[in-house]
Amino acid sequence: MADLKILAVDDSPTMRRIIINTLKRAGFNDVxxxxxxxxxxxxxxxxxxxxxxxxxxxxxxxxxxxxxxxRSQAEYANLPVLMVTTRSVKEDIVxxxxxxxxxxxxxxxxxxxxxxxxxxxxxx
Amino acid sequence: xxxxxxxxxxxxxxxSELTASISxxxxxxxxxxxxxxxxxxxxxxxxxxxxKITEQTEAVTAQxxxxxxxxxxxxxxxxxxxxxxxxxxKAGETDSIDSLIETLVAKTGDNINEGYQIMEALQFQDxxxxxxxxxxSLLEDVExxxxxIINSMGDSRVQGPMLSTTSKKRAxxxxxxxxxxxxxxxxxxxxxxxxxx
Numbered sequence: 001m002a003d004l005k006i007l008a009v010d011d012s013p014t015m016r017r018i019i020i021n022t023l024k025r026a027g028f029n030d031v032x033x034x035x036x037x038x039x040x041x042x043x044x045x046x047x048x049x050x051x052x053x054x055x056x057x058x059x060x061x062x063x064x065x066x067x068x069x070x071r072s073q074a075e076y077a078n079l080p081v082l083m084v085t086t087r088s089v090k091e092d093i094v095x096x097x098x099x100x101x102x103x104x105x106x107x108x109x110x111x112x113x114x115x116x117x118x119x120x121x122x123x124x
Numbered sequence: 125x126x127x128x129x130x131x132x133x134x135x136x137x138x139x140s141e142l143t144a145s146i147s148x149x150x151x152x153x154x155x156x157x158x159x160x161x162x163x164x165x166x167x168x169x170x171x172x173x174x175x176k177i178t179e180q181t182e183a184v185t186a187q188x189x190x191x192x193x194x195x196x197x198x199x200x201x202x203x204x205x206x207x208x209x210x211x212x213x214k215a216g217e218t219d220s221i222d223s224l225i226e227t228l229v230a231k232t233g234d235n236i237n238e239g240y241q242i243m244e245a246l247q248f249q250d251x252x253x254x255x256x257x258x259x260x261s262l263l264e265d266v267e268x269x270x271x272x273i274i275n276s277m278g279d280s281r282v283q284g285p286m287l288s289t290t291s292k293k294r295a296x297x298x299x300x301x302x303x304x305x306x307x308x309x310x311x312x313x314x315x316x317x318x319x320x321x
Contacts, residue, residue, distance in 0.1 A: 011295060012250040018243055025240060057254065059293040086251055086300035088307045090315070097319045104312050106305045108247040111240060113309065 004122070005030045007049035009040040009066065010084075011058040015107075019053060019084070019114075026115040037061025041069060044076070051118070056085035056096070064099050071100035080121045084109060155276070159269035166262040173259035177252045180302040184248040191245070195238045198231045205231075248302050257296035 006028055008019045016033045023031050032047045034040035036058040043049070052070070056063040063083060070076040081101050087093075088106040096104055103117050205228045209221055299306065307315075 010250075012253060014246060015250045018247055021243055022240075057295040057297050059295045062295065086254060086297045088301075088305040089299060090307050090311075093307060093312055093315050094319070097316060103316055106307070106309070106312065107251060107300075108244065108302060110244060 004028060004051055005032065005047065005049040006051045006053060006118075007032050007034060007040060007043055007047060009034045009037065009052065009054040009058070009063065011036050011055065015055065022111045022114055023118075025111060026118070028118065037063060037066030037069070040066050044070070050079065051122075052079060052081045053084055054081065056083060056087050056092075064096060067096070067099045067101055082117055082121060084114070152276075156273050159273055163266040163269045166266050170259040170262040170266075173255050173262070176301075177255045177259070180248060180255075181252055184245055184302065188242055188245050191238050191242050195235050195242075198235050198238075202228050202231050202235075251300045251302050254296040254300035257294045258298045258300075261294050261296070 006023060008016055008023070008031055010016050010019065010033075013035075016035075020031050020033065023029075032043060032049060034043045037054075038061040040052070040054065041061070054063040054066060061069075063085065067081055067083070070079065070081070080103075082103045082105065083096050083101045084105045084107060085096075086107045087096075093104055103121055105113055105117055205224055209224055209228075212218065212221055212224075
C-alpha cells in the first residue's frame with residue numbers, strides 16, 4: 001500500500017471525513033480529496049492519484065460525468081474507480097459500470113466493505 | 125325592423141358575448157388546473173420526505189446514543205481501573221497488575237471500535253441532506269407553479285425573487301435512504317462480476 005494514493009470525491013464534507021478516516025484506519029494513509037467532478041479532474045493532474053473513490057450526485061460535475069471524462073483519456077483508461085453512492089437502483093448501477101466504474105458500494109457502507117472492495121480491486 | 129326584433133337581436137348578442145366570456149374563463153381554469161394538480165401532488169411527496177427524515181434521524185440518533193452510553197460507561201471503568209492500578213503500585217501489590225492492564229487495553233480497543241461505529245452512523249447526514257434537497261426541490265417546483273398561476277391572474281401582489289431562483293444548486297438522489305437499498309451488495313457484486321467478464 002506504500003505507493004497507493006487515493007482521491008476521495010464527495011460533495012459532502014462529512015462524507016469526505018468519514019471516508020478518509022475509514023481509509024486511514026484500514027491502512028490507506030495517502031488520501032487527497034475533491035468536492036465534485038470538476039474539482040476532481042483538477043486534482044487528478046496535480047496529485048496524480050492511482051485509485052479513485054467517487055460519489056455520484058454532486059453539483060458542478062456529477063460522478064458519472066467525471067468517470068466518463070476520465071475514461072476518455074488514455075492515461076486513465078486503467079485507473080481503478082470505486083463508486084460510493086446512495087443510488088441503489090439496478091439501472092443506475094449498470095449505467096455506472098458502462099461509464100467505466102470498476103466497483104460500486106451503496107451508502108451507508110461499513111468500513112469492512114470499503115476495505116474489502118479496495119483490496120479486491122487492487123488484487124484483481 | 126320592429127322594436128321586438130331589435131330587442132331580440134340585442135339579447136342574442138349579449139348571450140353570445142356572455143358565452144364567449146364563460147368559455148374564456150373555463151379555458152383559463154383549465155389552464156390553471158394542470159399546475160394546481162401538479163403542485164397538489166408534490167406537497168404530499170415533500171411532506172413524506174420530511175417525515176422520513178424525522179424518522180431516520182431519530183433512529184440514527186438513538187443508535188448513536190446507545191453507542192455513546194456504552195463508550196462513556198467503559199471510560200468510567202477504565203478510569204476506575206487506572207485508579208486501582210495506582211493504589212496497587214503504592215501498596216506494592218504488583219502481581220495482578222498485568223491482567224488488569226490487559227482488561228483496560230481491551231476496553232480501550234472496544235471504545236475505539238465504538239468511536240468508528242459512531243462515525244459510520246454519521247453517514248446519515250449525507251443521506252438526510254439529499255432527502256432534504258429532494259423535499260426542497262419539490263417545494264420549489266410548487267412555488268414556481270403557484271407564481272405562474274398568480275401571474276396569469278394578473279395579480280401583482282406577489283413580489284420579490286422566487287426562492288427557486290435564489291437557492292443553491294441541488295444534487296440529490298430522490299431514493300436516498302438510510303435503511304432500504306434497492307439492490308444489495310451481493311447483487312451489485314454479481315452485476316460487476318458478470319459485466320466485466
